[in-house]
Amino acid sequence: MNKLVGNAVVGQSGGPTSAINATLAGVIKGAAEMNQAGVINKIYGMRNGIEGLLSEMLVDLSPRMNDEGWLRSLAATPAAALGSCRRKLKSHTEDKETYEKLIEIFKKYDIRYFFYIGGNDSMDTVLKLSEYAKANSYELKVVGIPKTIDNDLKATDHTPGFGSAAKFVATTVKEILRDINVYTVKAVTIVEIMGRDAGWLTTASALPLLSGGVGPDLIYLPERVFDAEKFISDVKAALDRHPAVLVCASEGIRFADGEYVGSGSQSGAVDVFGHKYLSGTGKVLETMVKEQIGCKVRSLELSLPQRCAAHIASLADIEESLSVGAAGVRFAADGHTGVMTVMERDAGEEYSIKYGVMDIKDIANEIKTVPDEYINSDANGVTDLCLDYLKPLIMGEISPEYESGMPKHITI
């Protein structure tokens, strides 16, 4: 098969993760491979995703193609090194001009390969762009490479970036368990964990059970309706067992009427995609405990470090993020377009991953939630099956280079 010869462009979009630059490094490595094979000439990075591309803010990454040290440092740097954006392309019937502009830029830079690292919203961009190019006879291979700490993309066993966020959550919850257990007075600690629609990252709070045998007393996920009365009785029962009670709750838990538990403290603000802006789920639970139980209580949000604490990244995640990036380039060179690279877990005892592709139209804008068999029957914890699923994703540590006592980061 004759391969399409030309240049490539890569962009990063959506929220930061600790592994998104490992995927970028993987795409650059994949491009280096295809450069050797005479398929890809140059690889450009677009600054701030599609937004930067539209204003031709391109950086030639080709000189770094074989710079192993730089690529290793890049892989250990958190949060999109190329910059990100939250822009979602409108359909070409609504905004033909933008698509025409893009094709014009592709022609100008002889771009034949388009790699977009992102989450749900970014895959939507991949889908629209690939369809437009096809319909307008511009030969372009458009491949989406998943990235999200939320682990909520369909068709892939898990998402690059999730393992590192899960390792941060597991480690931090384990350390908090040590912290709250030094005193003997009754006290409830509530940890709020990211995840708007799916509780994946919150399930990771149960992982300390595998190292030391102690975990949170109660875990609440958005996959189950949140019942305030049941919550108070759960907490009371836990306080009867021991003084220091730990509750881990997803920011996205909702009451039976569908309202977010945390929405009370925010006045319905929405982000640029129209998603409700959440904050304060932990605070609301704290207030419930204070008012209805009256013991010492505190809440904390794990907040931004969940998506950027690269110093505690999962080695498994970083390596897979590299591989999934390189695999994306190979799939594109093989002629795939309008697809997302996915990871498939082998059925065997030993954990291993195969890389494949899925049609974006089967994936985009859909949410993968935590399945029933991973949630306990009381709707306040996770099952062993869930821990079996999570454990391999957080294994191994990276050894970032330190500079003046802090992890070294790469700037592009």
Add this chain to the structure above:
Amino acid sequence: MNKLVGNAVVGQSGGPTSAINATLAGVIKGAAEMNQAGVINKIYGMRNGIEGLLSEMLVDLSPRMNDEGWLRSLAATPAAALGSCRRKLKSHTEDKETYEKLIEIFKKYDIRYFFYIGGNDSMDTVLKLSEYAKANSYELKVVGIPKTIDNDLKATDHTPGFGSAAKFVATTVKEILRDINVYTVKAVTIVEIMGRDAGWLTTASALPLLSGGVGPDLIYLPERVFDAEKFISDVKAALDRHPAVLVCASEGIRFADGEYVGSGSQSGAVDVFGHKYLSGTGKVLETMVKEQIGCKVRSLELSLPQRCAAHIASLADIEESLSVGAAGVRFAADGHTGVMTVMERDAGEEYSIKYGVMDIKDIANEIKTVPDEYINSDANGVTDLCLDYLKPLIMGEISPEYESGMPKHITI
């Protein structure tokens, strides 16, 4: 000089730190040394500080005296492994009974050495106990060993535990700087950092300047009066320079009238020592920016991980915490009592520390704040002199043992 021969007891008190168990390991190592010398027979640990001692909740740590592997793991475990307490001894004129009980227990267990690892309030206990023992002719050597992430104890160059907390703050702020800089929209991020009366830990947020050259735009410490109007004009000026503005503020900043900025969101609650319970300084600043500037703004508290994120502990801190514990035992064996071990920084170019002792009565209940020469003239940042002071304290990384992808902790 004839050394006092008998058993020793060690306790931990006050809030957790990542290094408090390194100091415990140091005391056990020091006891092993003195055991060899025929001075200390057994070393007991008291559970939950003075509170556990009063109910004779003692654990014999002697079998671990020479267990290097166990001591190394203990040193990497965050938050008092013996448990802690917040109990402050009353004066013996107010509560003679407690003191008599303590002497009785010391006699029963032949305890001649008393080591107490803690902060300001714990040093008060050391002072009272040493004075009572002296006045009542019970020969007891009472040595306090400092521990606090706040770095606010007098007479010591810095406190064990501070370096690790500072390394966590520096690393996390550096990662947050990466995170917030991926977008191009104007946005203010406010990070609230622990420190009720002194801004030491907040100064550590400036350390990213030493690795990558980027730091917070604005830093507010409790050592300077907080002026809301000045704050808003500072933030506006920063937004004029670049879109992503980072503000780091101590939880303890106060208005000109002495009121805590964060006190508005708490109804004057106090902790068991009568300290005002603070929370919400960041939220208050967030609201100010939202109302008076109107751009995107978010706040986060670094919260509990500041005192227990041992996985990112400073090697310098852990090693010094071990050494200061062992030094405390040597000083006690040399006859010192009613003292706290202190660290003195050598004047030379190369960073190095000497260990010494100070009379507790010159130290207890006093606060060491950030000196004027460490704070910029605009009262919204720190000086190079401050960075020079901080840098050696966060140098080096520990290599904790990992188990199922998480740092392994020791349980006593």
